[in-house]
Amino acid sequence: MAISDLPPLDPEKGEWDEKALSRRDFLEAAVVFGTLAGAGAVAVSVPSMRFLVGKSLEPPVAQWVELGKVSDLSANDVTRVNYSVRGTDAWREVTKRGTVYVYSDDGGESFVALDGTCTHLGCIVQWHDDEQKYKCPCHAGFFTREGEVISGPPPRPLRELPVKTENGVVFAEI
Numbered sequence: 001m002a003i004s005d006l007p008p009l010d011p012e013k014g015e016w017d018e019k020a021l022s023r024r025d026f027l028e029a030a031v032v033f034g035t036l037a038g039a040g041a042v043a044v045s046v047p048s049m050r051f052l053v054g055k056s057l058e059p060p061v062a063q064w065v066e067l068g069k070v071s072d073l074s075a076n077d078v079t080r081v082n083y084s085v086r087g088t089d090a091w092r093e094v095t096k097r098g099t100v101y102v103y104s105d106d107g108g109e110s111f112v113a114l115d116g117t118c119t120h121l122g123c124i125v126q127w128h129d130d131e132q133k134y135k136c137p138c139h140a141g142f143f144t145r146e147g148e149v150i151s152g153p154p155p156r157p158l159r160e161l162p163v164k165t166e167n168g169v170v171f172a173e174i
């Protein structure tokens with residue numbers, strides 16, 4: 001049954017002319033309207049969902065932060081590097097800031113980079129060279145030079161970051 005087959009509206013009541021509309025016609029019309037409404041809802045909701053989800057389902061793009069030249073990074077000490085990079089989250093462009101600690105266990109042949117974000121509630125830990133440990137100023141969390149938890153509320157070690165060296169410059173993936 002096509003929509004054009006439906007009986008006209010009763011101009012006085014402003015409703016369907018019930019006498020002219022049999023139960024069978026009514027059910028067929030309901031099926032037609034239901035199908036059209038469902039198709040319309042799908043046509044509207046699919047692009048809307050894509051907009052709402054944005055890029056959140058896409059794999060994140062790796063971002064490499066420059067930590068310094070191999071010749072400038074101390075072969076024995078822990079070096080703190082603060083970074084600020086532009087990137088995108090699911091919907092907008094954002095500035096991502098953080099701190100990386102970098103050190104070497106083999107005299108500068110290779111480097112280890114730790115994310116300075118405390119694994120408890122996200123404060124930035126501070127390296128204390130005299131005590132050879134990181135301290136979190138927020139709730140007294142302590143970590144070894146390698147990032148293992150010594151004491152306090154942090155549930156996990158500091159996150160170790162992938163490191164690469166290109167043309168004598170060390171990078172960490174954040």
Ligand code: FES
Pocket residue numbers: 118119120121122123136137138139140141152153154
């Ligand atoms: S945020 Fe570091 S111990 Fe709580």
